[in-house]
Amino acid sequence: MTTTRYIQPGKSTDLFNRIVQRLTKLGISVLGSRVLGVRGRKSGELREVPVNLLSHDGAQYLVAPRGETQWVRNLRAAGQGQLRVGRRVDEFTYRELADDEKPVLLRVYLKRWKFEVGAFFDGVDASAPDETLRRIAPGYPVFEVRPA
Template sequence: MSAQPADPNSPTPAAAHVMKPGWLTVNVFNRAVAWMTRRGISVWGSRVLAVRGRKSGEWRRTPVNLLTVDGVRYLVAPRGHVQWTHNMRAAGGGQLILGKHVQDFTAVEVADDDKPALLRAYLKRWKAEVGVFFGGVGPDSSDDELRAVAPKHPVFLVTTTGPTTPAA
């Protein structure tokens, strides 16, 4: 799969597409997963993503699902072009945190035409959690259907840049 370098100044055709999570997701599910992940318990690949804010330079944290396909790791934004995706484009990487272990990484955005297999794998694993954000497209959808929603869901190829270190 080819990847495009993250360009913080490039316009995103689906930048206006952001799906807001519901109250239950924000106040119960995300908090529970983040709490367990901070304590070193991964829930189906969960990590806490830390990425520097593109304006403030401050570390911003959010729970994410780390997708692994054929030994390669990806971050998928099921809710669309949200703050962490904008920050990722600007920063070009960040940290994945699981409990006391921190893994630095670089990120390269994946081209829309290369996303169908990745979105399919993501939906196979987490459709129950995130399927509502894909407008009826699921793991059994055709490549054309997945390609049609691809611009709405940023995907980043994650490459680790050093050993996992204990958090400070």
Template sequence: MSASTHVQKPGWFTVNVMNRAVAWLTRRGLSVWGSRVLAVRGRKSGAWRTTPVNLLTVDGEQYLLAPRGHVQWTHNMRAAGGGQLRLGKRVEEFTAVEVEDDEKVPLLRAYLKRWKAEVGVFFNGVGPDSPDADLRRIAPDHPVFRITVTG
């Protein structure tokens, strides 16, 4: 994919308040703007790791995009090749294929249109109305996975 090692670590408020609140609501079946709890096996431990994510749907396909860059769940996803999306008691198993940088422009644009207020700060001034060249420039910094629900 890309050689980028771009990571933006979340601050205390995001980790201890926002992520926990979204995960709590999502575990109870209340999706916040498409939120799910992603569960993926750790690449070293094999233990399930969970984090709240935004599920993006474009042209009938579903994607997970990492606004903060190459974070732990993206490394684990590459190793595991899939995981689970949880919403309340509903658990969907899925496989995942990483999207090439050249294919990310419309996905980044769609993600930013939907969640710019929430995650825009992680895209270095690039927004949903930015030129394609700007979106392509930041594509290596933001892993994207096309997911296919298997059960």
């Protein structure tokens, strides 16, 4: 039996996310933040959460440092979403990466946002060997964002 990795946000994280989401909706991107909008898989209502949009080698990615979050499950079910900063809303589809593709992106993600997400990586940081990043990869969904 395999367990799904998910780290639920605490109250301080909820407050931080609300602040970042509000700033991003006002057009102030906090270190690349976007507001991810995805239709709920049960309700069909638009659900929003702030995310870090990672740019690497001409492509853009969403990494889920908390694992199988609600936004991950909703995105998989919907097959598409939107990324917002200020009034600009970009519709997208995605390609979910295989575990073997993730180590380089996890390394880049940790280099950029370790101060914010490092606690969710159990001591693994950007200097970890590729084997370590490959070992933890199944617990971190990564999506390549593609314009709709």
